[in-house]
Amino acid sequence: DAGITQSPRHKVTETGTPVTLRCHQTENHRYMYWYRQDPGHGLRLIHYSYGVKDTDKGEVSDGYSVSRSKTEDFLLTLESATSSQTSVYFCAIGAGEDTQYFGPGTRLTVL
């Protein structure tokens, strides 16, 4: 398995609170991604990073921000969580001719 961990693995929070999810990789890979998975939607790209401090928006970026201060860590922040952000969040690494490898996921519930 690719060396990707996510923390926390489960979180329950209340509407309006800030939440930060962490993705950590040991593969020294340049590219990292955050997706969310919802029933009936497959996976959708939130943000991605192509290097330290280099990030860009994906399809569903509203309400989310990211930061990457080190190659190995990619943080996803919900500044003020809403119920519509209840989802399973997956981090991934890899690109191009190589497949993307996915982390174990974080199940987030916003009450």
Next chain:
Amino acid sequence: ELKVEQNPLFLSMQEGKNYTIYCNYSTTSDRLYWYRQDPGKSLESLFVLLSNGAVKQEGRLMASLDTKARLSTLHITAAVHDLSATYFCAVDIPGGGADGLTFGKGTHLIIQP
């Protein structure tokens, strides 16, 4: 906007039968990926298809890519219960090599004895 459509979205089949899952996409891409997901688990990479006419096989699964038709297929031969899972196809988002993937909604496959 790139759209990826899978069909069927739900498939119940018997062990020993053959079936095909289809993945259509709306814009040009030379890279297509197939993943498997078990309930409550992460995604596991099955195949990466990198060119027109590419065909890859692993056990009872075979994937192919027709970039001109913008179509990929995942064929299951003599299905067994262990292949029950949700299967996703995904395509590179156009615009450059590392901009992420667009996924289909997934095919939920149940294989019954």
